[in-house]
Amino acid sequence: MNLKERIIELAKQFSAEYVGVRRVIHQHPELSFKEINTSILIRKELLKIGIADIVSVAETGLLATLHGREKGKTVLLRADMDALPIQEENQVDYASSIAGVMHACGHDVHMSSLLLTARILFQLRSEFTGTVKLLFQPGEELMPGGATLVMKEKAYQKLGTVPHLGQHVMPKLPAGKVGFRSGQFMASMDEIYLTVIGKGGHAAVPEECIDPILIASHIIVASQQLVSRMASPKMPSVLSFGRIIGDGANNIIPDRVTIEGTFRTYDENWRALAIEKLTKLAKAIADGMGGECYVNIPKGYPHLNNDVRLTNAMKNSAIAFLGGENVVDLDLWMAAEDFAYYSQMNPACFYLLGVGNKEKGITSGLHTATFNIDEVALETGGGLMAWLSIEALEQ
Structure with missing residues (x-):
């Protein structure tokens, strides 16, 4: 039995145990x-x-460390840990027991899959050279993002520049399949908070008011010019x-209106320019209509760039495995x-793990109250990442 066959066999052997782990995490x-408690x-x-x-x-x-038979290269495998403020609506035995909190983005899958990968690699540690770092990262869903905090840690900085591998569940892909894209993959994201200040009063006498709802409406409509007329197609x-x-x-006309949104793109220069234009536009419209607009756009995540060489190699390795x-x-x-x-600082490969199954009715999207997965995907996810990590060490 060769190494690939052994990984496939171990993934099949251990997957049921980590389906159980996933359900415990999902329930809490x-x-x-x-x-x-997730960390514990x-x-x-x-x-x-x-x-x-x-x-x-x-x-x-x-951040855990697993050594192969001798020193060599290092690869880092990452799973995120946090859940979302969503009330789960799935009628399953392992549904969330915490009101208003749910693993609706599959981070429970990412963690349990990485644990399965760790189990497989530990069994095969005499079969490969190098070091595997297992990163269980908090706070992916909330700015500034747990990644920024991890990167400040001495234990992480000691690694230097090493390949980073990560996977994310995707219900649009059937369980058993995975997807790759080299180069630009995921967008940057900045959160937008606008506060429009007017002068409230009785709706029967609008001439005595400065209507912030009307101002906000103009800002929302006009700001779409950023995409339709100011951005390159x-x-x-x-x-x-x-x-x-x-x-x-x-x-009653209120005194103020708050607006929240997001802006996403792939070019850092355009990203900065768009935020500058949105700020000026919102302020100018409010001023022209007699009100004020306070703009708060904290800088969010950059775009995700998959290293071309590493990602192409990992895709070919995935083809060999699956x-x-x-x-x-x-x-x-x-x-x-x-x-x-x-991905901005290291060669990175972030790929998608299929978890959908139309025949089983598992089709709900990410960040929804009915999101769920076909749990056979754990066997694919855990086994593939074990294979890819060894392949990355040998590149």
């Missing part, structure tokens, strides 16, 4: 930077495997507003990920 989700569980699972070289990073995160850009609060009534019919090419994905910070 914790929000960003509050992953205390992961540490226990690593120790159970036999991996005792574990250090804490970014408070609730863990060759540069993907998405400006979306998802929250507007004008706390008046049917006969078969060409199970490896697909991906398009740009306008979602954002703080794994992007690692």
Whole structure:
């Protein structure tokens, strides 16, 4: 039995155990930077495997080390840990037991899959040369992102520049399949907070008021020019507003309106220019209509860039492991990920793990109350990452 066959066999042998681990994590989700019990569980699972070289990073995160038969290169494997503020609606035995908190982005899968990878690699540690770093990272969903905190840790900085591998669940891909894209993959993302100040009053006398709802409406419509008329059609850009609060009534014009949204793109120069233009536009419209607009756009995650050489090599390795019919090419994905910070400083490969199954009715998207996975994907995810990590060490 060759190494690939052994990894496949071990993934099949151990996967049911880590399906169980995934269900425990799913049932007890914790929000960003509050992953205390999740961290305790992961540490226990690593120790159970036999991996005792574990250090804490970014408070609730863990960085574990697994050595091969002798010294060599290093590869880092990353899984994120945090859940989302969503009330789960799935009717399953392992549904979230925490009101208003749910693993709706698959981080429970990422963690349990990486634990399975660790179990496989520990069994095969005499079969490869080099070091595998297992990073369980907190706070991916909340700015400034756990990655920024991990990168400040001495334990991480000692690594220098090393290949980083990460995977993310994707319900649009059937379980058993994975997807790769080299170069630009995921977008930058900046959060937008606008506060429009007017003068409230009775709806019957608008001439005595400065209507912030009307001002906000003009700002929202006009700001779409950033994408439709100011951005190059060759540069993907998405400006979306998802929250507007004008706390008046049917006969009351409020004093203020708050607007929240996001801006996503792939070019850092255009990103900075767009934010500058949006700021000027919002302020000018409010001023021209007699009000004010306060703009707060904290800088968010950069775009995620997959190293071309590493990603192409990992894609070819995935084809060798899963078969060409199970490896697909991906398009740009306008979602954002703080794994992007690692990709700006290291050769990185971030790929998608299929978890959907239309026949089983598992089709809900990420960040929804009914998101779930076909758990056979854990066997694929854990086995493939074990294979890819060894292949990366040999590159």
